[in-house]
Amino acid sequence: MTERITPEDVETFERLADLKLKGERRKGAADILSVWVPAANELSRKMAEPRHRGLTPNVRFTHPFSEEVVER
């Protein structure tokens, strides 16, 4: 499928994001998204494969509740 993002697509995204862009700004966003979204979708297809099902996102704080206290 073609994943070229158009300024009209951007207008739709704006509604979803509750963000209002002026018309002339939509082309700039569309140009970037036309490169980034296909790459992001390709990565999503890879990560959606069953072999990766056990992987969790890396969004977490590191060590926030450790009882260990380290003094410099």
Add this chain to the structure above:
Amino acid sequence: MSTATRGLHQHTLLEAAQLVEHRKVSPVELTDTVLKQIERAEPKINAFITVLAEQARAVAKAHEDMISAGYYLGPLHGIPIALKDNLYTKGVRSTAGSKVLGDFVPEEDATVTARLKSAGAIIVGKTNMHEFAWGGTTDNPHYGPTRNPWDPRRFPAGSSGGSGAAVAARECFGAIGTDTGGSIRLPAAVNGVTGIRPTIGRVSNFNIVPLAWSMDTAGPMTRTVADCATMFNFIAGHDPKDEASARIPVSDYTAQLNRGVKGIRIGIVPDYFFTHLQPPVHDAVRGALRVLEGQKAEVVEVEIANIHGNISAQLTIESAEPSTYHQHWLRTRPQDYGDDVRVLLEVGEMLLATHYLQAQRYRTLLRHEFVEAFEHVDVFICPTLPFVATPVGDMKVVIEGGKEEDMLSAIMQYTGVPSLTGLPSMSVPCGFSPDGLPIGMQIIGKPFDEATIFRVGHAYQQATDWHTRAPNL
């Protein structure tokens, strides 16, 4: 060279520290020589947003009195340094390179700022940066572009371009940068200096204006690895004010500098590290590997099965997180952003949550692969970026085959890997292009093993002189 035959500002941080410790030079003299160099160089390179001349002189005098009274605090005592302008400095404007925060004067220091002050460092100014750190050129629309001291027609990379240029131009003995996708290592490479991105959690991010919370780090930029390890000693360590700060013990990062690299296993990923890069960069990094092999290190070829795809993950995370942070200002003050950053913030609101979370799951996958590979190697070495400094203002770059590529994607080809995996990595000068532009190599280490990175980098600098060269300003 002796103190008498070269300016004080030409010394390395540790050389200057020795002079201060032995009371051959005072903090006031050091600060004055640095401020004079700033006056000379700034019209050409614009590395600073704010120069704190009066305050720095006053602090230097206070430290001089302390040292005279026998209160010597260590190797940063009386040493003039610079801070990137996204670090909070109490009572001093901290803009993050933006108009949005153009009048922001913090009431409290960043933890990094406070630790450096406690060590006796003298802050001579706040350095220029890519607006809100969201970009790699330091072509700042509000404070002017920073220029590369090696060729002022060229960019200093970014986002810590002011810190990199200031160190290279001898406007300070060391500087602090921040690094999300490469923002310490990239300017270190193109300005011919050394800069380390620590393991995520190793250095506090408290009171540093964020770019992307899950990847942000802060670290030193200096002329030598030994200087870098010295500064790192003072900023590394747990900070209870930063929820993401690690409670992993710190070490003396200078202790292993002289152990050499005999027996060190250096990993390379040939089908990624040495493809799609400019020939001078390829040759310089290959040459550096030969130097280290000459010191009895072993180069090991490693496969990282899923390394391709990292740039997309990097861009997705690095756009979604800033867009979240900036959501209010983007709706209330959109005109106050530069055009390049504004469109990236807009775009970041249009990626899907599933894109973001698959990118974060990819980080886990890539980190697992690197952690497994570290059972067979001690460090990885690759180029810091695939090209040399481009002209100021360029948003495209040609790497090979005459094909223009988007700067933002191209510049993160190698630095994105440690950013995603949370691994520490340092850029070290390893050569120059035929037209005299610096080239950097990146040393990537195991989690929280910055000491081995410093050890390898220092061994390399003992065998080469790239890091000793200075631009003619």
